[in-house]
Amino acid sequence: MNKRYPLYIILLLIALATACSQKGPYAITNKVYTHQTDSFLHIIQSQLPPLLIDSTGMQVPAKWVGTVNFGMRKPNYVIIHYTAQDSVQQTLKTFTIKSTQVSAHYVIAKNGTVYHMVSDYLRANQAGLGKWGSITDMNSCSVGIEIDNNGFEPYTDAQIGSLLALLTKLKKDYNIPQANFIGHQDWAPKRKPDPGPLFPWKVLAAHGFSFWSDDILELAPDNYDYITALRLIGYDTSTPKDAIVAFKRHFVQSDTTATVTQLDLNVLFNISRKYQ
Numbered sequence: 274m275n276k277r278y279p280l281y282i283i284l285l286l287i288a289l290a291t292a293c294s295q296k297g298p299y300a301i302t303n304k305v306y307t308h309q310t311d312s313f314l315h316i317i318q319s320q321l322p323p324l325l326i327d328s329t330g331m332q333v334p335a336k337w338v339g340t341v342n343f344g345m346r347k348p349n350y351v352i353i354h355y356t357a358q359d360s361v362q363q364t365l366k367t368f369t370i371k372s373t374q375v376s377a378h379y380v381i382a383k384n385g386t387v388y389h390m391v392s393d394y395l396r397a398n399q400a401g402l403g404k405w406g407s408i409t410d411m412n413s414c415s416v417g418i419e420i421d422n423n424g425f426e427p428y429t430d431a432q433i434g435s436l437l438a439l440l441t442k443l444k445k446d447y448n449i450p451q452a453n454f455i456g457h458q459d460w461a462p463k464r465k466p467d468p469g470p471l472f473p474w475k476v477l478a479a480h481g482f483s484f485w486s487d488d489i490l491e492l493a494p495d496n497y498d499y500i501t502a503l504r505l506i507g508y509d510t511s512t513p514k515d516a517i518v519a520f521k522r523h524f525v526q527s528d529t530t531a532t533v534t535q536l537d538l539n540v541l542f543n544i545s546r547k548y549q
């Protein structure tokens with residue numbers, strides 16, 4: 274039997290269904306997320322050829338022809354952060370307020386819960402200004418992971434367990450090289466201290482994310498050009514002191530001063546060969 278409902282009943286049912294699907298403290302920001310991703314469709318569906326002007330001021334002939342062979346661009350780096358905040362609720366709030374202008378793809382709570390906040394295929398506002406090797410726009414090629422930690426406390430076992438599971442998935446899904454798991458401090462040594470010397474990079478390296486120095490270290494050569502070695506790993510060495518501190522916070526950890534000791538040189542000499 275073909276039953277017909279009046280329009281107001283249908284509208285009422287739609288309104289009820291919409292209200293039911295928008296429960297929870299983040300119902301509104303989830304809706305904003307959907308609207309924003311919808312707006313990106315107009316950009317990626319555009320079939321306008323580029324407007325190009327040659328050196329004589331003439332317009333270069335250009336046409337659009339859609340190919341049938343393409344896909345989504347994938348992230349190739351992972352940037353690890355600490356939140357420098359006191360609770361995961363505070364961070365979720367920070368990342369769902371427009372005025373802060375900051376976000377991350379994932380936030381990991383102290384109890385190990387992983388919050389996913391931006392699709393891996395989209396650009397989160399996490400890495401900011403910095404430089405790593407020849408990369409100058411890390412947000413466009415990386416996934417950012419924030420770990421709930423105020424910067425002065427140990428990371429929890431639950432957090433590291435969840436992080437390893439997440440990194441394993443990201444590495445597999447996007448074929449991310451071992452060297453491309455770095456800290457915010459590595460990307461922006463002049464501005465950022467996270468994830469700091471308490472972050473267990475040795476554990477991560479044992480699981481294939483980033484590197485750690487060998488137990489037995491060779492002596493670095495005499496007059497070792499450690500600034501060039503830092504630059505070849507990826508560090509922005511325009512302010513050498515900051516690059517040294519960032520390196521030590523990641524790869525030495527027991528001492529994070531800007532003084533370069535024989536141990537630091539030996540670790541760098543060892544690590545630099547893993548990045549070749």
Ligand SMILES: [Zn+2]
Nearest residue numbers: 354355457467
């Ligand atoms: Zn950070």
